[in-house]
Amino acid sequence: MRAVDLIQKKKRGEVLTKDEIDFLVQGYVNDEIPDYQMSAFLMAVYFQGMNKRETADLTLAFVNSGDQNDLSAIQGIKVDKHSSGGVGDKLSLVIIPLVASLGIPVAKMSGRGLGHTGGTIDKLESIEGFQTVLDPETFIQNVNTYKMAIVGQSSNLTPADKKIYALRDVTATVDSIPLIASSIMSKKIASGADCIVLDVKVGSGAFMKSVDQAIELAETMVEIGKSLNRKTIAVVTDMSQPLGHEVGNANEVKETIEILRGKGAEDETTVVLTLASYMAVLGGAFNNFDSAYLKLSQILKAGSAVEKFKELIRIQGGNPEVVDAPHKLPQSKYHIEVKASESGYVSAIDAESIGITAMLLGAGREKKEDQIDFSAGVTMVKKVGDDVNTGDVLCVLHTNRKTWEEASEVCRKAYSFTNAKPKPITYIYKVIR
Structure with a gap:
């Protein structure tokens, strides 16, 4: 098997086998296939696309290129949430304690930001003492005991995706639905969750600028989840303006506290309740979306989930006083x-x-x-x-x-x-x- 033959095959619009995709991905990770050949392959995919099976196989090849988290020791159905990224998107900070307050285990792995603002991990690190590196035993123990934990992603999680993403960034092949979908879903699959809720942003502050594009990406990722035995729901949400009123890191933590007290802006509160409700249904706490939405609305209105956020900060070494005294944030x-x-x-x-x-x-x-x-x-x-x-x-x-x-x-x-x-x-x- 030669890389040049597979590039030629995809250039003609033909379908690659699982073995051929594995050969390309593993060969590139092992430095057996050079950048210029992988660049040519990515451009062929950009123009010719991939079918559903190829996209799922590419996702699995990314997953198998590195570590995979074993969350089997966590009791209950593990539900993960992912956002395709936006401006003022502090929703994970709200959703973790909100969903955990229902008794659903939330084992969250998030990344740092590159670009506009920090990622979820950066926002949490604006809280004095908050630890985003936990050993596996502590991570699992926290989820079993408190129903929540969050850590930064392992450096060896989907290394093929990391290496190929860097190449896509400099070869104008970022905006390809199969490549975007396999990149996102490989990290979610490798993270070990049983079920996945995806927040696919659309608008001027999102990667996907049109609703049709966002729907296509969402459908592709749900299909990948289905083919790899992960219950997956995607929600296409607006990012034509920043979410809520705060953009940054410490000030997004401050707004998180306001949302959990039931005082959030209408846009972010609506999206939070929608995503959290689907997580609650997949996690088995409710039989349908409407009953989950009603209950979670009541929790937000009562402001009770803010105590769960305070608990999250405490168990991960942060100063919980910032919840009642936000001026202690930077x-x-x-x-x-x-x-x-x-x-x-x-x-x-x-x-x-x-x-x-x-x-x-x-x-x-x-x-x-x-x-x-x-x-x-x-x-x-x-x-x-x-x-x-x-x-x-x-x-x-x-x-x-x-x-x-x-x-x-x-x-x-x-x-x-x-x-x-x-x-x-x-x-x-x-x-x-």
């Missing part, structure tokens, strides 16, 4: 108001531009080795549909950097206005089971 030195230069209704907010604003303030990483400023970020004062007069504050920027003019200008340009009030944003576009 604070920026400078707070800059961005004001409206015109009047009208906010008709759109380019979420990606707000994300770039946060990164310019220090909240994200342009390169892997960059250090995050946990206190940096953006507070969204005005959102789509709000009435604005000239001079009103649109956003507040938080930073320790002495220059913020570029960030302020990017933020201001993210806003669009109209004389007529726009139609309400759709938060949930479609559910694929």
